[in-house]
Amino acid sequence: MSFQKKAHLNIPKVAIIGLGLIGCSWVKALRSTKSVEQISGFDRNMDSMEQALQAGLIDDFSIDVCDVVRDADLVIISVPILAVGDVLEQIKSSIGDHTILTDVGSVKGNISKAVTAVLGEDFDRFVLGHPIAGSERSGVSAADEHLFKNHKIILTPEKRTSEVALDLVSDAWEVTGGKVELMTVQHHDEVLAATSHLPHLLAYSLVDTLANDEENNDIFNYAAGGFRDFTRIASSSPIMWRDIFVGNKDEVLKALDLFTADLQQLREVVANEDKTQMMGTFTRAKAARDHFTKILARRAYVDSMTSQIVNYVAKPGGKLSGEFRVPGDKSISHRSIMLGSLAEGTTEVTGFLEGEDSLATLQSFRDMGVVIEGPHRGRVTVHGVGLHGLKTPPNALYLGNSGTSMRLLSGLMSAQNFDVEMTGDASLSKRPMNRVADPLRAMGAIIDSAENGRPPLKIKGRETITGGQSLKGIHYVLPMASAQVKSCLLLAGLYAEGETTVIEPAPTRDHTERMLKGFGYPVEVDGPKVTVRPGGKLIATAIDVPSDISSAAFFMVAASIAKDSDITLQHVGINPTRVGVINILRQMGANIEMFNQKEVGGEPVADLRIRSAQLKGIQIPEDQVPLAIDEFPAIFIAAACAEGTTVLTGAEELRVKESDRIQAMVDGLQILGVDAVGTEDGAIIKGFGSEGSFNGGEVDSVDDHRIAMSFTIASLRANAAILVKDCANVGTSFPGFVELANGCGINVSNEAG
Ligand code: S3P
Numbered sequence: 001m002s003f004q005k006k007a008h009l010n011i012p013k014v015a016i017i018g019l020g021l022i023g024c025s026w027v028k029a030l031r032s033t034k035s036v037e038q039i040s041g042f043d044r045n046m047d048s049m050e051q052a053l054q055a056g057l058i059d060d061f062s063i064d065v066c067d068v069v070r071d072a073d074l075v076i077i078s079v080p081i082l083a084v085g086d087v088l089e090q091i092k093s094s095i096g097d098h099t100i101l102t103d104v105g106s107v108k109g110n111i112s113k114a115v116t117a118v119l120g121e122d123f124d125r126f127v128l129g130h131p132i133a134g135s136e137r138s139g140v141s142a143a144d145e146h147l148f149k150n151h152k153i154i155l156t157p158e159k160r161t162s163e164v165a166l167d168l169v170s171d172a173w174e175v176t177g178g179k180v181e182l183m184t185v186q187h188h189d190e191v192l193a194a195t196s197h198l199p200h201l202l203a204y205s206l207v208d209t210l211a212n213d214e215e216n217n218d219i220f221n222y223a224a225g226g227f228r229d230f231t232r233i234a235s236s237s238p239i240m241w242r243d244i245f246v247g248n249k250d251e252v253l254k255a256l257d258l259f260t261a262d263l264q265q266l267r268e269v270v271a272n273e274d275k276t277q278m279m280g281t282f283t284r285a286k287a288a289r290d291h292f293t294k295i296l297a298r299r300a301y302v303d304s305m306t307s308q309i310v311n312y313v314a315k316p317g318g319k320l321s322g323e324f325r326v327p328g329d330k331s332i333s334h335r336s337i338m339l340g341s342l343a344e345g346t347t348e349v350t351g352f353l354e355g356e357d358s359l360a361t362l363q364s365f366r367d368m369g370v371v372i373e374g375p376h377r378g379r380v381t382v383h384g385v386g387l388h389g390l391k392t393p394p395n396a397l398y399l400g401n402s403g404t405s406m407r408l409l410s411g412l413m414s415a416q417n418f419d420v421e422m423t424g425d426a427s428l429s430k431r432p433m434n435r436v437a438d439p440l441r442a443m444g445a446i447i448d449s450a451e452n453g454r455p456p457l458k459i460k461g462r463e464t465i466t467g468g469q470s471l472k473g474i475h476y477v478l479p480m481a482s483a484q485v486k487s488c489l490l491l492a493g494l495y496a497e498g499e500t501t502v503i504e505p506a507p508t509r510d511h512t513e514r515m516l517k518g519f520g521y522p523v524e525v526d527g528p529k530v531t532v533r534p535g536g537k538l539i540a541t542a543i544d545v546p547s548d549i550s551s552a553a554f555f556m557v558a559a560s561i562a563k564d565s566d567i568t569l570q571h572v573g574i575n576p577t578r579v580g581v582i583n584i585l586r587q588m589g590a591n592i593e594m595f596n597q598k599e600v601g602g603e604p605v606a607d608l609r610i611r612s613a614q615l616k617g618i619q620i621p622e623d624q625v626p627l628a629i630d631e632f633p634a635i636f637i638a639a640a641c642a643e644g645t646t647v648l649t650g651a652e653e654l655r656v657k658e659s660d661r662i663q664a665m666v667d668g669l670q671i672l673g674v675d676a677v678g679t680e681d682g683a684i685i686k687g688f689g690s691e692g693s694f695n696g697g698e699v700d701s702v703d704d705h706r707i708a709m710s711f712t713i714a715s716l717r718a719n720a721a722i723l724v725k726d727c728a729n730v731g732t733s734f735p736g737f738v739e740l741a742n743g744c745g746i747n748v749s750n751e752a753g
Pocket of ligand 1: 332484508629
């Protein structure tokens with residue numbers, strides 16, 4: 001919960017007790033925002049009071065703390081934690097009937113106890129607070145009215161705290177630019193012990209150790225950035241920190257014990273020159289440090305949309321030219337991490353897609369103890385742990401926007417010996433998971449979900465299931481053509497007793513089967529039937545990820561519809577189970593040439609040359625639907641530019657992708673003036689043909705990456721600009737889309753919303 005900033009705040013009198021950095025900065029901010037009429041100050045130190053008066057931070061002071069408290073509407077107690085009880089004793093008799101009090105200390109539990117001891121259990125006008133801001137500098141001269149801007153201010157109201165008191169203190173913080181958040185006292189003290197108190201203890205300890213070293217002059221002379229960065233906080237006020245460690249002893253000791261055990265382990269790792277374990281610790285820590293704010297919130301390291309709003313503005317017209325490569329295939333990238341982790345040995349991946357979805361998979365495996373180096377320019381090194389080497393993750397696996405991660409991992413997680421929870425963002429949380437949970441349950445998995453089979457999914461480990469039995473193989477006829485469900489069951493089948501056979505109603509992408517074979521694991525494919533048996537192992541290999549045909553599709557359509565265009569897309573994956581978009585566009589009259597065909601790591605690739613062509617409307621063959629399942633948003637744009645009507649049927653799956661893609665596309669097309677209607681399992685789109693164009697307008701991507709990119713390329717044939725809203729999720733599959741699009745002739749810019 002966070003509070004709305006008040007437009008104006010008017011507190012007649014504030015009393016500030018303790019003229020240190022935090023208290024002085026707060027009153028300075030209150031003064032500069034004209035939120036208070038009179039500020040009276042008290043400090044044990046006369047100099048500080050005079051200095052604060054001279055600096056205009058306070059209007060008056062007194063050597064008797066009771067004088068400043070009398071008549072005050074708000075009393076700010078900003079003294080070392082262990083002194084709060086004494087201060088309360090001294091001012092107790094001067095606190096007015098309506099006076100509200102607050103503090104700024106780093107520990108809340110012991111202040112709460114002091115309030116109870118001195119003012120009584122029912123005292124409801126003391127608001128416990130803690131601004132997460134500061135500096136190693138202290139005193140009146142360090143006061144900074146901007147110190148709290150955009151910093152978190154934690155308030156820990158208790159049952160007894162009155163709402164009026166909480167509101168006033170929240171408002172008094174909000175005017176400083178701070179962001180108020182509420183927490184319980186206990187949670188605050190636990191979190192702060194780990195994130196603030198422990199690091200201060202370590203900094204003091206390290207500097208003290210080095211300073212006691214006989215060679216200390218040399219150490220301090222030659223200590224560069226590392227020493228400075230790590231120990232800056234050892235210059236903080238010793239009294240303040242002494243009090244914090246006493247005040248929060250229990251929580252600090254817990255954090256310290258955990259750290260000591262890990263440090264001892266790391267000592268062993270260094271002593272043994274265990275390079276893999278070192279890389280494990282360092283890469284996990286680097287990923288964590290790079291994204292530490294999300295970690296503090298217990299969120300994914302790779303998070304999408306909600307953190308920033310991004311809109312695209314696409315100017316009308318343009319033609320495409322150039323020869324370029326789109327990022328790596330998403331499906332193959334996911335699988336390279338999964339199978340690389342389960343393999344024995346070290347797998348080198350090149351061309352890995354550094355998009356949020358595949359990074360979510362990567363992070364999940366790191367969370368399960370796999371050492372993964374990179375990604376760095378598409379290179380990833382996965383130190384496989386074998387089929388039985390995954391470890392319990394410390395938290396729920398957060399899979400962002402990625403349905404593939406959640407569905408494939410469901411199969412794998414059902415066979416592990418630890419419990420796992422998997423969560424995702426708002427879009428993933430709405431997607432159906434029973435399609436994987438039902439057959440997995442039939443194999444013996446125990447899976448809980450939210451209503452109607454939606455995430456989060458909680459999967460029980462085999463050890464916790466009676467007797468730790470393994471899964472049973474299954475003979476499963478897929479009710480829908482889904483590579484995700486097929487792959488999920490095959491992964492579970494690696495661990496199940498007996499045979500697992502999946503029969504698909506129509507061919508779907510077969511990257512899992514191909515890659516399993518690439519890792520040396522036997523897979524039997526017999527027409528629509530795929531079978532795996534347990535007992536095999538995966539041997540590490542090298543994987544060269546081709547460019548993603550699903551990303552290439554936007555440029556295939558773009559170059560086809562924009563007059564005078566001619567582009568070449570390099571190294572595109574043309575797996576026969578993925579080429580529906582090429583087949584459909586060619587049937588519509590597109591000019592797509594394929595050359596340099598070869599096979600890399602079991603996957604066929606080619607360069608594709610696409611030149612403008614007048615497209616015509618077609619009835620899309622249903623057998624092409626699973627082969628082009630992700631490309632329909634782009635194909636809808638092609639259909640709008642075609643001569644005649646395009647009819648899509650048999651594509652009800654589109655309604656349960658990252659968004660309802662039929663609805664999202666039809667809505668957007670209609671806004672841009674196209675005659676399009678959605679049907680239960682597809683759409684009917686009347687093309688405007690060679691002389692027509694899209695109107696300009698504002699369309700909503702509904703946070704779906706492929707909808708966002710599709711409407712962006714529509715601008716090539718628009719008569720005015722198109723604003724595409726909420727495009728941040730393009731990063732899930734196509735990092736660098738805007739730059740690449742501009743580079744080849746699409747005039748699109750990224751605007752923060
Ligand atoms: C994928 C399979 C497809 C596709 C998704 C990726 C995969 O989903 O839409 O983007 O990597 O297996 P379905 O198999 O559910 O159709």
